[in-house]
Amino acid sequence: MTQSISVKDLTLNFGAVSVLQKMNLDVAEGEFIVLLGPSGCGKSTLLNCLAGLLDITDGQIWIKGKNVTWAEPSERGIGMVFQSYALYPQMTVRGNLSFGLKNARMPAAEIEKRVARAAEILQIGPLLDRKPGALSGGQRQRVAIGRALVRDVDVFLFDEPLSNLDAKLRSELRVEIKRLHERLKNTMVYVTHDQIEALTLADRIAVMKGGVIQQLADPQTIYNRPTNLFVAGFIGSPAMNMLPVKTIDNGRAFQFGSTRIDLAGYDGGAVLERDNAILGVRPEHITIRTEAVPGRTIPAEVEIDEHLGADSLLWLKAEGREMCVRIPVEGRLPSGSQVHLMLDMPKASLFDAKTEQRI
Amino acid sequence: MAETVAKAASPARTNLRSDAMVGPRGAKPRRRLSGRNIMLYGTLIVVSLYYILPLWVMVMTSLKGMPEVRLGNIFAPPVEITFQPWVKAWSEACTGLNCDGLSRGFWNSVLITVPSVILSILVASVNGYALVNWRFKGSDLFFTILIFGSFIPYQVMLYPIVILLREMGIYGTLWGLVLVHTIFGMPILTLLFRNYFSTIPEELFKAARVDGAGFWAIYLRIMLPMSLPIFVVALILQVTGIWNDFLFGVVFTKPDLYPMTVQLNNIVNSVQGVKEYNVNMAATLLTGLVPLVIYFLSGKLFVRGIAAGAVKG
Numbered sequence: 001m002t003q004s005i006s007v008k009d010l011t012l013n014f015g016a017v018s019v020l021q022k023m024n025l026d027v028a029e030g031e032f033i034v035l036l037g038p039s040g041c042g043k044s045t046l047l048n049c050l051a052g053l054l055d056i057t058d059g060q061i062w063i064k065g066k067n068v069t070w071a072e073p074s075e076r077g078i079g080m081v082f083q084s085y086a087l088y089p090q091m092t093v094r095g096n097l098s099f100g101l102k103n104a105r106m107p108a109a110e111i112e113k114r115v116a117r118a119a120e121i122l123q124i125g126p127l128l129d130r131k132p133g134a135l136s137g138g139q140r141q142r143v144a145i146g147r148a149l150v151r152d153v154d155v156f157l158f159d160e161p162l163s164n165l166d167a168k169l170r171s172e173l174r175v176e177i178k179r180l181h182e183r184l185k186n187t188m189v190y191v192t193h194d195q196i197e198a199l200t201l202a203d204r205i206a207v208m209k210g211g212v213i214q215q216l217a218d219p220q221t222i223y224n225r226p227t228n229l230f231v232a233g234f235i236g237s238p239a240m241n242m243l244p245v246k247t248i249d250n251g252r253a254f255q256f257g258s259t260r261i262d263l264a265g266y267d268g269g270a271v272l273e274r275d276n277a278i279l280g281v282r283p284e285h286i287t288i289r290t291e292a293v294p295g296r297t298i299p300a301e302v303e304i305d306e307h308l309g310a311d312s313l314l315w316l317k318a319e320g321r322e323m324c325v326r327i328p329v330e331g332r333l334p335s336g337s338q339v340h341l342m343l344d345m346p347k348a349s350l351f352d353a354k355t356e357q358r359i
Numbered sequence: 360m361a362e363t364v365a366k367a368a369s370p371a372r373t374n375l376r377s378d379a380m381v382g383p384r385g386a387k388p389r390r391r392l393s394g395r396n397i398m399l400y401g402t403l404i405v406v407s408l409y410y411i412l413p414l415w416v417m418v419m420t421s422l423k424g425m426p427e428v429r430l431g432n433i434f435a436p437p438v439e440i441t442f443q444p445w446v447k448a449w450s451e452a453c454t455g456l457n458c459d460g461l462s463r464g465f466w467n468s469v470l471i472t473v474p475s476v477i478l479s480i481l482v483a484s485v486n487g488y489a490l491v492n493w494r495f496k497g498s499d500l501f502f503t504i505l506i507f508g509s510f511i512p513y514q515v516m517l518y519p520i521v522i523l524l525r526e527m528g529i530y531g532t533l534w535g536l537v538l539v540h541t542i543f544g545m546p547i548l549t550l551l552f553r554n555y556f557s558t559i560p561e562e563l564f565k566a567a568r569v570d571g572a573g574f575w576a577i578y579l580r581i582m583l584p585m586s587l588p589i590f591v592v593a594l595i596l597q598v599t600g601i602w603n604d605f606l607f608g609v610v611f612t613k614p615d616l617y618p619m620t621v622q623l624n625n626i627v628n629s630v631q632g633v634k635e636y637n638v639n640m641a642a643t644l645l646t647g648l649v650p651l652v653i654y655f656l657s658g659k660l661f662v663r664g665i666a667a668g669a670v671k672g
Binding site: 048080 | 567
């Protein structure tokens with residue numbers, strides 16, 4: 001697989017503040033990569049570095065086999081879509097789309113052709129002679145994508161493109177971006193703090209925190225085998241249940257409060273005996289049993305039953321800890337019910353409480 | 360079943376509504392001649408009279424002949440309207456050796472104001488744009504020093520500037536004065552433009568850079584079209600300031616090149632012969648007319664500029 005983008009030892013300091021440290025990232029050609037993280041984690045900063053809008057302190061950036069570390073943004077073969085759309089308000093949609101091409105002194109016929117093609121792909125043909133002020137949010141973002149499209153570049157950079165849209169439009173445009181990627185097969189780097197966008201769009205997700213990539217993997221792996229506590233807690237809604245446990249019996253079981261559970265089927269490294277470990281189980285990886293199974297179930301009491309339409313969230317108290325379980329609607333339970341929780345051990349994650357790393 | 364329920368419910372509902380309709384309804388009545396209104400409008404009228412009175416006196420005096428002025432009824436309208444004082448102020452009044460009235464000063468002022476305004480606004484807008492979007496090492500310090508300049512009283516710098524201009528060989532020329540006006544307009548105008556440009560979203564600038572636009576292309580094609588209102592504000596500020604300037608005009612030019620304000624002063628303060636109040640009044644009104652006209656003309660443009668800028672991108 002050829003590399004489309006290659007970031008080598010990228011370091012960025014703002015004065016004394018270090019934003020990115022020795023970051024390495026390789027993106028394959030045609031790959032859709034999502035940079036995911038809370039605000040201030042450096043994901044937009046990284047994107048701006050890729051675009052050449054920020055001067056980096058150290059390291060290299062390669063795009064399409066060319067070292068573009070010192071190249072101007074327009075010379076890097078990238079197109080960028082911004083959160084606020086950033087359309088030029090005084091120009092028509094056509095003017096917005098052709099601005100970059102005119103700067104590149106492209107012949108008028110070619111500009112016309114490219115604008116027409118982008119308008120066709122994004123279905124903004126009827127809007128070409130309007131000003132951005134006369135467009136809705138979704139239409140503006142389409143034009144913004146079109147502005148990247150006409151440049152006919154290898155790499156698309158998206159900086160939280162859907163954050164300013166309402167929920168319905170957001171899911172519509174999300175699908176459209178996915179479709180665009182299927183059709184164009186460009187490399188896309190997409191920054192977001194929305195995990196749904198990340199999980200649905202990405203070929204690979206880079207979860208970032210404090211200027212460091214915590215985990216870089218496909219959505220399945222990120223979701224099922226988070227590499228540390230941060231990734232585990234950041235992905236998933238409602239959040240993963242985190243139980244403070246003690247591993248015993250040479251790593252064959254764990255002690256949660258007064259309950260002892262077998263670790264049989266746990267998918268990970270050598271567990272050993274640890275006094276401080278954290279067991280993470282997602283709400284959908286727990287099933288409700290009415291009968292106790294020794295060594296397999298945890299007794300719990302139902303507190304609240306939240307009905308979500310397709311399924312329900314059951315909030316319980318087990319061994320003095322809040323827990324959440326996702327159950328089918330038919331299995332709803334009144335509060336105060338005594339139940340037993342069975343954990344799906346192969347899908348659980350065990351973390352060392354001190355290093356916060358997955359065991 | 361449902362029908363009976365609806366029927367049973369409807370009388371109760373009508374009752375409820377008619378109850379609610381009793382008492383005040385519709386727009387609240389207002390009394391025109393309340394004590395509050397009399398106080399308010401009374402105060403406003405008195406204050407407006409206070410402000411309009413000097414202008415009234417000036418206009419009336421400028422339309423009287425000298426015999427009528429000597430009667431001393433400064434508030435009375437002229438018995439016999441004459442435009443002779445205006446003609447004299449414009450083209451005949453003497454200052455020193457020149458007896459061609461204010462017209463000479465008017466054209467001098469135009470020759471000073473036009474290039475000064477254009478030059479200072481151009482330089483300051485590029486300054487502000489660069490300070491916001493193309494920040495360089497020490498740009499904050501640069502800006503602070505620039506702003507600091509506006510806190511130093513002009514009088515302190517007069518003599519050093521005279522020497523500087525003399526060394527440059529442009530002391531006593533119109534271009535020397537234009538240069539001084541341009542430089543002294545810099546701090547406040549740069550601040551004005553910097554603050555305005557910093558309200559334009561940074562992403563717009565970034566998008567333009569990705570689109571391959573350079574320093575000047577972004578300034579001319581992105582920033583300028585979005586900044587009409589602030590250019591009009593700067594225009595009003597500079598035209599008024601430079602037209603009304605007296606100090607620089609009297610210090611850095613020669614009698615032949617004196618701007619209108621300096622010449623006005625010389626006409627009004629000339630001690631030889633009779634004090635022609637009507638001519639003085641006409642001359643003063645003439646001098647004040649230009650900023651006033653600019654203000655009215657560009658005021659309209661100003662509003663239009665704001666309206667055009669209100670369409671968000």
